[in-house]
Amino acid sequence: MNPNEDKRPELRDLSPAQVQELVVALGQKPYRARQVLQWLYQHGAESFEEMTTLSKVFRERLARAARLENMAPSLVEASADGTRKLLFKLQDGLAVESVLIPEEDHSTLCVSSQVGCRMGCAFCRTATLGFKRNLRPAEIMGQVLAARRLAEPDKPLTNLVFMGMGEPLDNLPAVNLALRHILGSHGLAMSQRRVTVSTAGVVAGLPALAAASPAALAVSLNAPSDELRSRLMPVNRRWNLAALKKALMAYPLKPTRRITFEYVLLGGVNDQPAQAVALARWLQGLRAKVNLIPFNPHPGAAFERSAPQRVEAFQGELIKRHVTAMVRKSRGVDISAACGQLAGKKAGTAQVTLE
Numbered sequence: 001m002n003p004n005e006d007k008r009p010e011l012r013d014l015s016p017a018q019v020q021e022l023v024v025a026l027g028q029k030p031y032r033a034r035q036v037l038q039w040l041y042q043h044g045a046e047s048f049e050e051m052t053t054l055s056k057v058f059r060e061r062l063a064r065a066a067r068l069e070n071m072a073p074s075l076v077e078a079s080a081d082g083t084r085k086l087l088f089k090l091q092d093g094l095a096v097e098s099v100l101i102p103e104e105d106h107s108t109l110c111v112s113s114q115v116g117c118r119m120g121c122a123f124c125r126t127a128t129l130g131f132k133r134n135l136r137p138a139e140i141m142g143q144v145l146a147a148r149r150l151a152e153p154d155k156p157l158t159n160l161v162f163m164g165m166g167e168p169l170d171n172l173p174a175v176n177l178a179l180r181h182i183l184g185s186h187g188l189a190m191s192q193r194r195v196t197v198s199t200a201g202v203v204a205g206l207p208a209l210a211a212a213s214p215a216a217l218a219v220s221l222n223a224p225s226d227e228l229r230s231r232l233m234p235v236n237r238r239w240n241l242a243a244l245k246k247a248l249m250a251y252p253l254k255p256t257r258r259i260t261f262e263y264v265l266l267g268g269v270n271d272q273p274a275q276a277v278a279l280a281r282w283l284q285g286l287r288a289k290v291n292l293i294p295f296n297p298h299p300g301a302a303f304e305r306s307a308p309q310r311v312e313a314f315q316g317e318l319i320k321r322h323v324t325a326m327v328r329k330s331r332g333v334d335i336s337a338a339c340g341q342l343a344g345k346k347a348g349t350a351q352v353t354l355e
């Protein structure tokens, strides 16, 4: 059957309550839903046959009423530093990428939320694809479950960042349901401190994200003035720095939590000491930390990487003003797996920075 004509819901597109409704509609007791969810998320079952605590008759009924789309990467590219870029072909032929980054004792996945992106950031390779479509929750979970299987046993997947292709707040219903599956006790039960949603500054989505999810928040900032930010990030023309700051001041952060600000350093564009001073001033009043990310040029990029002494000087200005600022090592640069490099095809990619 053409997958586009298959009207059966993908189980990972359903909330726990919807799975329960389905189970009850199939004549089962509600507690069977919990078993189905355990098979999906804790055991990572890829077929109904694997769900052996369910009766054969129920499994057959379930398979007639619902489907499982299993996502396995069609291509895995490995970097010299151990980072792996995973390419997933979707059922409609489009493709997305995730980046699996091994750390000392755990792994982090940079996950995509859309095919392409409509934010149009000037330094980002994904932006050159334009926007194709939103991912469904099952397609976000498919990346996560595949990465969990691929992570090395001594480096289990514990950390997740929504910093791959797409703007998560431009696809909030799907991202919020995926976050429920990722953080919830019915799902992967990952720590909310280890799951980060990164936005380019889609202010309208922030209240709904905060209401739905306790995940950590990151903001891709990249410029301390509206003039420059609007040039680098068109989203700033819709929500300028004042609107962004107002929304972030109101964002309900737990007492020990901070917002991470990503700042990609573009040589000669946004890496001047005076811009660091302006950034520190803009951050006043926010519980913030700053990740400085020297730009990773990609083919056709109009920007250059900041010189190491510029990066150091920029960081120094921030630290002098009591702003926590760290320079992030780019991982997977040799396979175009670093921030802003993801392009959803073998030659493409986006860069990732991590704690």
Ligand code: SF4
Pocket (backbone or CB within 6 Å): 117, 118, 119, 120, 121, 124, 125, 126, 127, 164, 165, 166, 167, 199, 200, 220, 340
């Ligand atoms: S940096 Fe992020 S928000 Fe901006 S175009 Fe690229 S994927 Fe979209």
